[in-house]
Amino acid sequence: MKARTQKRTGPRYLRVAEDALEDTFTLQNLRARQPRLANGCLDWNWRGPNDDPEWTWFFNRHAWFPDLWKSWLKTGNPHFRDQVFRTLEDWLRQTKPPGRFTFSGPWRPLEVARRLTGSWLPLWEAWQDDHTLGESLRKAIAQSLQAHGEHLRKRHALGGNHLITEMMALFELSLISDPSDWQDYSLKQLEKTYRQQVYPDGVHKELSSHYQKVITLNYSRLAELLADKKHPRAADWHERIQKLWTYLSVITTPDGFNPLNNDSDLEPLGKLIQQKAPPPVPLKQVSSTHFPWAGQTVFHGQQKPHYGFFDAGPRGTDHDHADRLHFSISVGTSAFLVDNGRFTYKPGPWRAYFAGPRAHNCVFLGGRAIDQGPRQVHPTPFEKRAFESAGKSQLTAWGTGPFCSPSAKRLGQWRRTIQYTVDERWEVEDEVIQFNCETVETLWHFHPNCEIPKNPKPTQGFCVRHGQETLFVKVELKGNDDFDCVVVTGQTAPEPQGWYSEHFNQRQPAPCLKFIQKVSGPVTNVWTFTPRTSQADTG
Numbered sequence: 439m440k441a442r443t444q445k446r447t448g449p450r451y452l453r454v455a456e457d458a459l460e461d462t463f464t465l466q467n468l469r470a471r472q473p474r475l476a477n478g479c480l481d482w483n484w485r486g487p488n489d490d491p492e493w494t495w496f497f498n499r500h501a502w503f504p505d506l507w508k509s510w511l512k513t514g515n516p517h518f519r520d521q522v523f524r525t526l527e528d529w530l531r532q533t534k535p536p537g538r539f540t541f542s543g544p545w546r547p548l549e550v551a552r553r554l555t556g557s558w559l560p561l562w563e564a565w566q567d568d569h570t571l572g573e574s575l576r577k578a579i580a581q582s583l584q585a586h587g588e589h590l591r592k593r594h595a596l597g598g599n600h601l602i603t604e605m606m607a608l609f610e611l612s613l614i615s616d617p618s619d620w621q622d623y624s625l626k627q628l629e630k631t632y633r634q635q636v637y638p639d640g641v642h643k644e645l646s647s648h649y650q651k652v653i654t655l656n657y658s659r660l661a662e663l664l665a666d667k668k669h670p671r672a673a674d675w676h677e678r679i680q681k682l683w684t685y686l687s688v689i690t691t692p693d694g695f696n697p698l699n700n701d702s703d704l705e706p707l708g709k710l711i712q713q714k715a716p717p718p719v720p721l722k723q724v725s726s727t728h729f730p731w732a733g734q735t736v737f738h739g740q741q742k743p744h745y746g747f748f749d750a751g752p753r754g755t756d757h758d759h760a761d762r763l764h765f766s767i768s769v770g771t772s773a774f775l776v777d778n779g780r781f782t783y784k785p786g787p788w789r790a791y792f793a794g795p796r797a798h799n800c801v802f803l804g805g806r807a808i809d810q811g812p813r814q815v816h817p818t819p820f821e822k823r824a825f826e827s828a829g830k831s832q833l834t835a836w837g838t839g840p841f842c843s844p845s846a847k848r849l850g851q852w853r854r855t856i857q858y859t860v861d862e863r864w865e866v867e868d869e870v871i872q873f874n875c876e877t878v879e880t881l882w883h884f885h886p887n888c889e890i891p892k893n894p895k896p897t898q899g900f901c902v903r904h905g906q907e908t909l910f911v912k913v914e915l916k917g918n919d920d921f922d923c924v925v926v927t928g929q930t931a932p933e934p935q936g937w938y939s940e941h942f943n944q945r946q947p948a949p950c951l952k953f954i955q956k957v958s959g960p961v962t963n964v965w966t967f968t969p970r971t972s973q974a975d976t977g
Contacts, residue, residue: 450505451504451505451508451509451512452505452509452512452513454502454505454506455502455505455506455508455509455510455518455521456509457469457502458502458505458506458521458525459517459518459521461474461480463497463502465486465492465493465496465497466492466493466496466942466943467941467942467943467944468486468487468488468493468943470486470487470493472484472497479528479531479532480525480528480529480532482494482497482498482529482532482533482543482544483542483543484497488784488943490782490783490784491541491543492783492784492942494542494543495543495546495548495549497543498529498533498543498544498546498549498553499549499552499553499556499557500525500529500553500556500557500558501552501556501557503522503525503557503558503561504556504557504560504561506518506519506521506522507519507522507561507564510522516570519568519570520570522561523570523571523575526575526579527575527578529544530575530578530579530582533545535585535588535589538593539593540593545589547589547590547593547594547595547600547604548595548600548603548604550586550589550590550604550607551590551600551603551604551606551607551608552603552607553586554583554586554607554610554611555603555606555607555610558579558583558586559607559610559611559614562579562583562614565579583611583614583615584615586607586611587608587611587612587615587617587620590604590605590607590608590611591608591619591620591623594608594627597631597634597635597755598635598644598755598756599635599642599644599649599652599653599756601627601631602628602631602635602652602653602656602657603652603653603656605624605627605628605631606624606628606656606657606659606660608620608623608624609621609624609625609628609660609663610659610663612624613663613667625671628657628660629674632657632678635653635755636653636678636681636682637729637731637732638731639681639685639729639730639731639732640678640680640681640682640684640685640729641685641729641731641732641734642654642682643754643755643813643814644700644754644755644756644757644758645699645700645732645734645749645751645752645753645754645755645758646699646700646701646702646754646757647686647689647696647697647698647699647700647702647705647707648696648700648701648702648703648705649700649701649702649757650682650685650686651686651696651705651707651710653682654679654682654683654686655714657675657678657679657682658679658682658683658714658716660675661675661676661679676716679716680716680718680719683711683714683715683716683719684719684720685729686707686710686711686715687707687711687715687719687720687721687724688720688724688727688729688736688738689707689734689736689747690707690708690711690724691745691768691773692743692744692745692768692769692770692771693708693768693770693771694706694707694708694709695707695708697747697766697777698776698777698778698779698780698939698940699734699747699749699759699761699764699777700754700757700758700759700761700780701757701759701780701783701793702777702779702780703779703780703939703940703941703942704779704940704941708721724738725738726738726827726833726858726860728824728825728835729751730819730824730825731751731815731819732751732752733749733750733751733752733815733819733824733837734747734748734749734750734751735747735748735750735824735825735833735835735856736748737833737856737858737864739860739861740830740860740861741861742769742861742969743769743770744767744768744769744858744860744861744969745767745768745769746765746766746767746768746856746858746864747765747766747777748763748764748765748835748837748856749761749762749763749764749765750762750763750824750835750836750837750854751811751815751837752811752812752813752814752815753810753811753812753813754813754814755813755814758793758810758813759777759780759792759793759794759797759798760793760794760795760798760807760810761777761795761798761800762800762807762808762809762810762811762837762839763800763801763808763837763839763852763854764777764798764799764800765799765854765856765866766799767864767909767967769907769909769969770905770906770907771905771906771907772885772887772904772905772906772907773885773904774884774885774888774902774904774907774909774967775799775882775883775884775967776883776884776885776938776948777797777798777799777883778792778797778798778883778937778938778939778948779792779797779938779939779940779941779945780792780793780939780942781937781939781942781943781944781945782942782943787933787934788934788945791933791934791935791937792937792939794807795807796881796933796935797883797937798881798883799881799882799883800880800881801852801854801868801870801878801879801880801881802877802878802879802880802881803841803849803850803852803870803872803876803877803878804841804849804874804876804877805877805879806841806842806843806849807841808839808840808841808852809839809840809841809842810839811839824836824837830860831859831860832857832858832859832860833857833858833860834855834856834857834858835855835856836853836854836855836856837853837854838851838852838853838854839851839852840852841872849872849874850870850871850872850873850874850876851870851871851872852868852869852870852871853867853868853869853871854866854867854868854869855867855869862968863966863967863968863969864966864967865964865965865966865967866964866965866966866967867962867963867964867965868880868962868963868964868965869960869961869962870957870960870961870962871960872957872959872960873958873959873960874958875956875957875958876956876957876958877954877955877956877957878918878954878955878957878961879952879953879954879955880952880953880954880963880965881950881951881952881953882911882950882951882953882965883936883938883948883949883950883951884902884948884949884950884951885904885938885948886938886946886947886948886949887904887905888902888903888904888948888949889902889903889904890902890925890949890951892925894911894923894925894951895923896911896912896913896921896923896951896953896965897912897913897914897915897919897921898912899911899912900912901970906971907969907970907971908969908970908971909967909968909969909970910966910967910968910969910970911965911966911967912965912966912968913953913963913964913965913966914963914964914966915955915961915962915963916961916962916963916964917957917959917960917961917962918955918956918957918961920955920956921953921954921955922953922954922955923951923952923953923954924951924952924954925949925950925951925952926949926950926952927947927948927949927950928947928948935950936948936949936950
């Protein structure tokens with residue numbers, strides 16, 4: 439099934455609705471026409487143009503229903519409204535409640551929840567009042583809502599961001615259809631899950647900026663509904679919601695986006711915070727912050743738009759990447775050192791690359807990455823003393839990890855120390871302790887729009903340009919000066935290297951600096967990253 443190439447014009451909701459009239463949908467940045475079965479019904483189990491279950495799940499969320507309904511209200515064209523009803527009849531006819539836990543497109547619990555909160559519940563009141571909705575279909579929808587609730591009550595996920603989303607959907611459903619225990623059960627689950635899944639510093643344990651946003655919006659919605667209903671436990675959530683939003687505010691880059699840590703896409707966090715965050719969550723002029731439980735340090739300039747993100751913490755309880763001791767840098771609206779994103783969940787070489795250590799700014803010994811550590815920490819922070827400051831002018835963060843053989847034999851250790859001289863530069867000291875004849879390899883991944891010299895000379899220093907900003911890069915070697923330096927961009931064989939993904943299902947070539955040394959003992963490299971204005975750059 440080939441993706442359609444015809445482009446629509448007009449507001450986004452109208453483009454989505456017009457596509458839907460032709461069975462064409464854009465899901466996770468892929469656009470394709472949904473096939474129909476021999477009987478004329480939509481194929482609700484089709485895996486999309488990439489043969490990926492993600493398409494099936496997203497298609498069964500019915501996220502385009504609100505766009506169809508809005509188009510009907512704005513244009514008066516009854517085809518948009520009728521398409522919603524036809525699609526509902528089609529789905530209800532083909533997808534019966536399974537009576538068990540399932541990963542199917544229609545009845546995976548997460549899709550049940552997303553279908554409720556993102557489509558059915560926002561439109562339920564309008565459907566109730568629409569005289570063109572036949573009584574039999576109205577009754578079928580009501581019965582299916584009951585089945586949705588029973589499915590979430592009995593067959594929800596056991597943990598993770600899925601459980602939060604599913605219990606939030608059950609709570610919202612309980613407000614219009616309230617069997618005796620739905621509301622109490624969902625509230626107790628949401629309370630317990632917050633305690634289990636969120637660190638005391640407000641960071642969700644999956645350690646993904648994307649899923650931090652997901653759970654923050656869910657809990658914020660819960661707080662709003664409790665307040666609207668004057669529920670006695672509404673006040674319990676004020677401080678918790680503040681912590682979730684404050685973390686998002688701190689990790690936001692100067693141009694208003696998020697780091698791509700673990701499974702994340704690039705998203706406009708700054709705009710979201712302005713629209714949704716309750717006061718007094720900081721919107722601007724955020725200070726550098728260390729999150730001891732997450733093991734993350736975020737560096738912010740005071741007078742200059744500098745940003746650094748250092749991850750020395752646990753892996754994350756889900757959606758984790760092999761990114762221990764990864765470091766990213768942005769200056770103003772220009773990203774320089776980057777995490778390469780997620781691209782896909784489909785198993786294979788691309789998933790292995792984007793989730794693996796070689797898509798991150800890390801050091802390798804004999805081709806091995808360091809041990810990634812525990813998924814979470816409990817009951818104490820990961821490294822209590824992994825951050826210190828010398829007044830407001832100098833901040834230091836560090837982390838360590840062992841290199842191990844497949845049999846868990848310790849082969850060496852890597853310690854990375856990040857020292858930020860505020861508003862001036864970062865110094866990254868990489869110390870590798872080992873006593874064999876091995877190769878030490880350092881990878882620095884740059885944003886696709888960065889301009890790097892063809893033959894960079896790190897020991898002399900070189901300039902990387904991105905937009906109006908320039909980053910001067912230099913390394914000082916302590917203990918070994920025998921090295922090779924190459925830039926790899928868009929490599930596919932023997933394995934992917936030099937790729938970047940801002941959004942799911944999208945990737946583009948991006949330069950990766952590979953700095954390779956042959957060593958026979960301990961080695962220490964000190965990398966200096968100095969932001970410069972383009973006008974001042976003479977390198």
